[in-house]
Amino acid sequence: MKKLSKGMLFVLVLLLVMQGVWAQGTKEATVQDKTIRIFGAFRGEEAARFDEIIRVFNEKTGYNAVYEGSPEFETQILVQAEAGTPPDIAALPQPGIMHKFAEKGYIKPLTPSVVSMIDANYAPVWKDLGSFNGKAYGVFHRVNAKSFVWYPKKAFEAKGYKVPKTWNELKALQDQIVKDGGIPWSIGFESGNATGWVGTDWLEDAMLRTAGPEVYDKWVNHEIPFDDPAVQRALGYLGEIFLNPKYVYGGATNILTSNFGDSVKPLFDTPTKVFMNRQGNFITTFMPQKIQDNLEAEVGVFPLPSIDEKWGTPILGGGDQFVVFNDKPGVQEFMSFLTTWEACAPWAQVGGALFPHKNQNFADYGNSIERELAKALVNATVFRFDASDLMPAEVGAGSFWTGMVDYVNGKDGKAVLTSIEKSWPR
Amino acid sequence: MQLPRDQERKQLAARTLVVGPITLIVAISGFLLLKNNPMSQILTTLFAILWGTFTVLALFYTMNLIVQLFPIQKYNKIIPFVFVGPAILIIGWYLLIPTVRSLVLSFMNRSSTSFAGLANYKYIFTDATMRTAFGNTVLWLLFGTAFSVFFGLLTALMAERSAIEKLGKTLVFLPMAISMVGAGVIWKFMYAYKPLGANQTGLLNAIMVGLGGNPQNWLGSAPMNNFFLIVIFVWLQTGFSLVVLSAALKGVSDEIKEAARIDGAKEFTILMRIVLPSIYGSIVTVSTTIMLAALKSFDIVYSMTNGLYGTEVLASQQYKQMFKFLDYGRGSAIAVVILLAVSPVIYYNLKEFNKREVF
Numbered sequence: 001m002k003k004l005s006k007g008m009l010f011v012l013v014l015l016l017v018m019q020g021v022w023a024q025g026t027k028e029a030t031v032q033d034k035t036i037r038i039f040g041a042f043r044g045e046e047a048a049r050f051d052e053i054i055r056v057f058n059e060k061t062g063y064n065a066v067y068e069g070s071p072e073f074e075t076q077i078l079v080q081a082e083a084g085t086p087p088d089i090a091a092l093p094q095p096g097i098m099h100k101f102a103e104k105g106y107i108k109p110l111t112p113s114v115v116s117m118i119d120a121n122y123a124p125v126w127k128d129l130g131s132f133n134g135k136a137y138g139v140f141h142r143v144n145a146k147s148f149v150w151y152p153k154k155a156f157e158a159k160g161y162k163v164p165k166t167w168n169e170l171k172a173l174q175d176q177i178v179k180d181g182g183i184p185w186s187i188g189f190e191s192g193n194a195t196g197w198v199g200t201d202w203l204e205d206a207m208l209r210t211a212g213p214e215v216y217d218k219w220v221n222h223e224i225p226f227d228d229p230a231v232q233r234a235l236g237y238l239g240e241i242f243l244n245p246k247y248v249y250g251g252a253t254n255i256l257t258s259n260f261g262d263s264v265k266p267l268f269d270t271p272t273k274v275f276m277n278r279q280g281n282f283i284t285t286f287m288p289q290k291i292q293d294n295l296e297a298e299v300g301v302f303p304l305p306s307i308d309e310k311w312g313t314p315i316l317g318g319g320d321q322f323v324v325f326n327d328k329p330g331v332q333e334f335m336s337f338l339t340t341w342e343a344c345a346p347w348a349q350v351g352g353a354l355f356p357h358k359n360q361n362f363a364d365y366g367n368s369i370e371r372e373l374a375k376a377l378v379n380a381t382v383f384r385f386d387a388s389d390l391m392p393a394e395v396g397a398g399s400f401w402t403g404m405v406d407y408v409n410g411k412d413g414k415a416v417l418t419s420i421e422k423s424w425p426r
Numbered sequence: 427m428q429l430p431r432d433q434e435r436k437q438l439a440a441r442t443l444v445v446g447p448i449t450l451i452v453a454i455s456g457f458l459l460l461k462n463n464p465m466s467q468i469l470t471t472l473f474a475i476l477w478g479t480f481t482v483l484a485l486f487y488t489m490n491l492i493v494q495l496f497p498i499q500k501y502n503k504i505i506p507f508v509f510v511g512p513a514i515l516i517i518g519w520y521l522l523i524p525t526v527r528s529l530v531l532s533f534m535n536r537s538s539t540s541f542a543g544l545a546n547y548k549y550i551f552t553d554a555t556m557r558t559a560f561g562n563t564v565l566w567l568l569f570g571t572a573f574s575v576f577f578g579l580l581t582a583l584m585a586e587r588s589a590i591e592k593l594g595k596t597l598v599f600l601p602m603a604i605s606m607v608g609a610g611v612i613w614k615f616m617y618a619y620k621p622l623g624a625n626q627t628g629l630l631n632a633i634m635v636g637l638g639g640n641p642q643n644w645l646g647s648a649p650m651n652n653f654f655l656i657v658i659f660v661w662l663q664t665g666f667s668l669v670v671l672s673a674a675l676k677g678v679s680d681e682i683k684e685a686a687r688i689d690g691a692k693e694f695t696i697l698m699r700i701v702l703p704s705i706y707g708s709i710v711t712v713s714t715t716i717m718l719a720a721l722k723s724f725d726i727v728y729s730m731t732n733g734l735y736g737t738e739v740l741a742s743q744q745y746k747q748m749f750k751f752l753d754y755g756r757g758s759a760i761a762v763v764i765l766l767a768v769s770p771v772i773y774y775n776l777k778e779f780n781k782r783e784v785f
Contacts, residue, residue: 075749100752193732250621253643257619394751405734409646419554425536425753 036065040091041073063330081106091320094389102132107323109135111332117339121359141338142353143319145377146280153300155272167307186249186274188263199404200388206234208314209307220387227417235413249274261286285352314382399423442491449484531758546759559738570720573660578667599665610729613658617644648736667712674708714775
């Protein structure tokens, strides 16, 4: 019996301790309520810059917003949402995922006050991209514009090359570069588990320039088949560049094995051999440090020239939209904070990001290049969101990527497009 | 154990009445506390370990007390279930329910909202990418397993006669400590491609160019790229097969070998007729274990090519369908097919285990 009472005493003590822990736990919980968890795909430098933005919000409001980025974001956010343990806010790169989450009721619609902020500060296209079934869910913050060609300014001008305004001028420039012993393009498709997206961007740009925005929209929504003659025609334009070993640094093989971020680096080798890289505004952060330090003097940029005059030079872009999973205090405040220029200016000053906000002050951009790109983005007559991010994942994050890789790897263009068409979920 | 006398039984009953409710309270309140998750991560972990261990002990103790109230014959019959039962229940919960659920999901549509019949199975047996995945998985099974076992056996045999046995075995065994994804990252540098004229950062291409050849994109063209991936798998698994087979070789009786030598048998004959048959059980175990690893091989493909250039395997397709394309039906159907493919191997393996007690 002595043993028994000892055991009981032990249990009693344990229960008492546990009560204490419990009480402390509930206390902690109320403190933790100030925390807002934000989850997204971007990491490293970009996350550090976003942390600066968050700091402004925290200092202003007293909340404790925390950002966490993961390379496996797209898988994890899904698992977390289904398991009922989502973050408070997530930055979704694909509007398609937002639709899925909204349909299942995982994410909460924005409050009317946030929506009115969006109406006031954004062009309608951004509200539409963040809406599902007539309700607004997403707020765009940092976005990117992709239809740009970068060149090493000094070497380019030293050779006497002129920025091409039309596709024919571009073709003439390519041949001139080859004649001078140079190589026109450096292209890199490699991007880990997303290898191929650079190719999809190229095809989307070509679609906008050869078939126009309306056909582009039909293509995105699968109202025309993926292997429609219009798409075949657009792909043909790319083939003339991709598959011509004289036009591409290292030939087709190097397109596949070269990382998209590394592919801009050969432009700044001395002596200059390679002259052009088509990529989004974010590519400046991948340039060698000494080029970045002297961006305006070293780097030139022009929009990918128009192919069919009728369609001009539309701008292709993309961006993460922030959505709300938990309506706890501070979350909607953070969302409306994102619509203000105050939440963008610090990042614009450091560089590496464009903002679609109508209320922005272009003078805040740290360099003239990004200022011009931001103006081009905000004032674009035709802006279209990255098609691969709008298509179902089977295509947009699957067969479209592999298809572009197969095409560069030597597979017939029509066969590639047909196999993508076959993979479209029905 | 003696049949408890009346007094002892009364005592036992009293003890049960006290201990039982306390155990229940501790178990339930701890569970609720963890469920509400109010503590920091470290506190939660510490608490979970302490509470978990204590609760399990207390539960077994209480159950034992309750069963002791029965007469001894019944006690002897019930008690095995009390001790083994929870383990079986938990394993069932972790393994059986998900398996059954996968089976059910594999017959449903992508969002598991309505039945789709055999559509998912039709897809995985007719789609072009899936056919590639099946073909490649067979390649992995055959060559991955064969080479791993062969090289493991070869090094084990050589190590026996070598002066640097320990060092050699350690070197071959070392890659076992590297994760598959880690190995993928390392081998990316082996296969790295840079165009002619640029600095070759990849070892293989540096050798190619050094010998005056052209750099190759080793991972770019099927079917050879599958073998370049399988090489990594073999590099990782040879160590495992070496260790097991080497241990088995030590167990082959020297007297029989000596007797064979006296009878005039050549070394090769001894190897084929005596050594190999004696370690047959170990070879089977090693082969089947590596086969299972090859069937599940996902990490290497995922980190090296992500299934591009015709290197897709079943496991990588399953992951993509399930978590990238969010098609639970197809993902589950592939999982079921992998499970069916694994089953005979596991069955055979278990049979061998029972027969020979290899380890």
